[in-house]
Amino acid sequence: MAEKHQHDAPPSPYLEKRRTAAETEALEERVRRLENLLTEKGIVSKKTLDRVVSIYENDLGPLNGAKVVARAWVDEAYRQRLLADATKAIKELGFGGLQGEHMVVVENTATVHNIVACTLCSCYPWPVLGLPPTWYKNPPYRSRIAIDPRGVLVEFGLELDDSIEVRVWDSSAEIRYLVLPERPQGTEGFSEEELTALVTRDSMIGVARINSPS
Amino acid sequence: MNSIHDMGGMTCFGAVKPEEDEPVFHGEWERRVLALTLATSVLFGPLDRRRHVLEQLSPLEYLSYSYYERWLARIEHLSKEAGVFTDEEFASGVVEPSEVVPNVPIDPDTMDSIIRQGDPSGRDSGRSEPCFAVGDRVSARNINPPGHTRLVRYVRGRVGVIHRLHGTHLFPDTTAHDKGENPQPLYSVRFDATELWGSLAPIKDSLFIDLWEDYLEAENG
Numbered sequence: 001m002a003e004k005h006q007h008d009a010p011p012s013p014y015l016e017k018r019r020t021a022a023e024t025e026a027l028e029e030r031v032r033r034l035e036n037l038l039t040e041k042g043i044v045s046k047k048t049l050d051r052v053v054s055i056y057e058n059d060l061g062p063l064n065g066a067k068v069v070a071r072a073w074v075d076e077a078y079r080q081r082l083l084a085d086a087t088k089a090i091k092e093l094g095f096g097g098l099q100g101e102h103m104v105v106v107e108n109t110a111t112v113h114n115i116v117a118c119t120l121c122s123c124y125p126w127p128v129l130g131l132p133p134t135w136y137k138n139p140p141y142r143s144r145i146a147i148d149p150r151g152v153l154v155e156f157g158l159e160l161d162d163s164i165e166v167r168v169w170d171s172s173a174e175i176r177y178l179v180l181p182e183r184p185q186g187t188e189g190f191s192e193e194e195l196t197a198l199v200t201r202d203s204m205i206g207v208a209r210i211n212s213p214s
Numbered sequence: 215m216n217s218i219h220d221m222g223g224m225t226c227f228g229a230v231k232p233e234e235d236e237p238v239f240h241g242e243w244e245r246r247v248l249a250l251t252l253a254t255s256v257l258f259g260p261l262d263r264r265r266h267v268l269e270q271l272s273p274l275e276y277l278s279y280s281y282y283e284r285w286l287a288r289i290e291h292l293s294k295e296a297g298v299f300t301d302e303e304f305a306s307g308v309v310e311p312s313e314v315v316p317n318v319p320i321d322p323d324t325m326d327s328i329i330r331q332g333d334p335s336g337r338d339s340g341r342s343e344p345c346f347a348v349g350d351r352v353s354a355r356n357i358n359p360p361g362h363t364r365l366v367r368y369v370r371g372r373v374g375v376i377h378r379l380h381g382t383h384l385f386p387d388t389t390a391h392d393k394g395e396n397p398q399p400l401y402s403v404r405f406d407a408t409e410l411w412g413s414l415a416p417i418k419d420s421l422f423i424d425l426w427e428d429y430l431e432a433e434n435g
């Protein structure tokens with residue numbers, strides 16, 4: 001099966017393009033000029049721009065989502081609330097806002113595997129996962145995840161048995177999806193903090209499972 | 215508009231190549247483009263209007279630009295469209311002297327609270343009585359809107375089942391074109407993989423997608 005799926009993904013030379021140093025420099029200059037113009041016109045301020053960068057580089061990232069997942073693993077009542085009304089349950093832990101206004105959590109089990117995507121653009125739950133990785137926003141994932149999710153998972157090193165039901169969630173509206181991964185075997189005695197450290201970004205997108213720590 | 219951004223179901227782009235330990239940004243210019251995009255968002259109107267700017271890039275530009283290059287092109291386009299600066303100013307990078315009182319930019323704390331509070335698309339007004347119930351069979355309408363739409367091509371004409379109701383949400387197709395928010399029920403609709411991709415697709419697999427009521431019609435039989 002893996003062989004068949006890999007055959008479905010021919011190389012794409014023009015997407016491998018890398019900028020030359022001169023092209024990168026031109027791009028940097030173009031952005032500097034635009035920022036200067038918008039600053040001088042009073043449209044933006046440097047302080048505000050710096051704050052935005054700091055929020056997305058330091059405050060919002062997959063650690064937030066990992067906390068949500070670990071809480072659901074240790075607290076059954078929280079898990080129920082999370083699956084019933086994710087926006088509200090995530091807010092309990094202090095997370096929410098832009099690109100996470102309407103959250104839905106989908107649960108992976110021994111028989112169901114969920115994967116999140118946005119085929120039209122790059123919709124992604126920023127408050128709990130931060131900004132999306134480049135692969136999530138690029139054509140190979142956005143196009144093939146709809147038609148060949150199992151083949152895409154193989155590229156992430158995850159081969160699913162045919163008996164498992166695959167569900168792809170295409171984020172076409174303002175609903176943002178987070179996968180609640182399966183709690184790995186061998187973590188029975190783990191604290192919530194120890195569990196948080198095991199949860200990966202990819203497992204919350206649904207392109208990976210969480211390995212047993214043993 | 216049927217363009218390259220609607221790429222679900224294409225198989226021509228090669229393998230997915232995750233970058234190990236990928237940083238949030240790959241250079242200072244990407245940081246600035248993200249920040250400029252968010253800081254100008256209030257000025258440039260609804261999100262779907264801004265999404266449509268990206269959709270209007272030519273397919274060649276769309277595919278050859280990196281993600282943040284597309285976002286950069288969008289800020290430039292929207293700034294010119296809004297008359298923020300003249301073509302001459304954009305070309306020279308120098309602001310011409312003017313009598314106009316300068317705009318007051320959004321301050322860091324206001325920006326911070328926009329990010330923390332978000333901009334929900336759910337509405338209390340509009341069409342609140344849903345036409346469809348969970349379990350109903352529906353088909354996605356086979357329509358080809360010339361402007362912005364979130365009705366992906368790969369579900370058009372296909373039959374699915376209402377999985378859940380998300381409540382009433384603003385409608386992108388009108389919101390993007392300043393024709394009103396037209397709030398209406400939004401559904402999660404489940405399509406069998408075999409319905410979308412043919413009988414060779416895995417029989418158990420399915421795809422869920424969020425579709426507004428105006429994208430759907432009842433499927434009988």
